[in-house]
Amino acid sequence: MTKVYLIRHGETEWNLNRRYQGHSDIALSEQGRYQAQQLLRRLAHENIDVLYASDLGRAVETAQIIASAHQKEVQLDQRFRECHFGQWEGLTFPEIEKAYPQEIETWRKRPGQLLVPGGESFALLQVRAYEALLDVVAKHKGENIAIVAHGGTIRTLLCAILDLDLDRAWQLKQDNTALNIISFYDDQTVIECINDTTHLLVGAFPQCENKVE
Incomplete structure (x- = not known):
């Protein structure tokens, strides 16, 4: 069995302002670093053999914080990047609604059907990200793998694993x-949890306090 800890990066200022980031290289906010430190505590007792991340700074920094408890190097793979949002990058959701009303309606209701203006579709994102995931799992068979990626990327990966239409990504x-x-077995793949943020609850995992500097 090969276990994958698939993680979204910590918060950025653009996340807070609902500004589309995509391939824009936006750093973690102080809140994002706090979130990553809390996740570090959550994972401190786990036996993580290898860590991967998207090559965008917000994912890299999140991965490096987690790696600090495991004495591991973070390996970068740009295939785990967020969807390329093209002309939408840097814009807030209301700004996109105003400038691209038809496209944003499709994005809301049928995200798997839209090629973002000047960017890519969830279908293209899924192809590259799922290929990367399967490559990593095959390379590290029988190990525990942490991968830090992005919200859109993870949604498309979960759709691939569950054989769901990309229109259900939201x-x-x-x-x-x-x-x-x-968990990846020879004959099946099992999802043990999705969107677990219990590490952000006040007082979560006090038993890990003495394991993290």
Whole structure:
């Protein structure tokens, strides 16, 4: 069995302002770093053999914080990047609604059907991200793998694993530093949890306090 801890990065200022990031390289906010530290405590007792991340800074920093408790290097793979939002990057949701009313309606109701203007579709994102996931699982068979990626990326991966249409992607919520645990067996794949953010509750995992500097 190969276990994957699939993690969304911590919060950024653009997340807070509902501004589309995509491939824009936006750093974690102080709140995002706090979230990553809390997830570090959640995972401190787990035996993580290898860590991967998207090459965008918000994912890299989240992964590096987690890696600090496991003495592991973070390996980067740009295939785990967020969806490329093209002309939407840097815009807030209301700004996109005003400038692209027809496209945003499709995005709301049928996200799997939209090619973002100047960017990519969830279908294209899913192809590259799922290929990367399967490559990593095959390379590290029998190990525990942490992968830090992005909300859209993780939604498309969960759709691939569950054999769901991409139009159902918004039904799979992914909060900042959400933890998803997936076990890969020879004959099946089992999702153990989705969008776990219990590490952000006050007083969560006090038993890990003495294991984290």
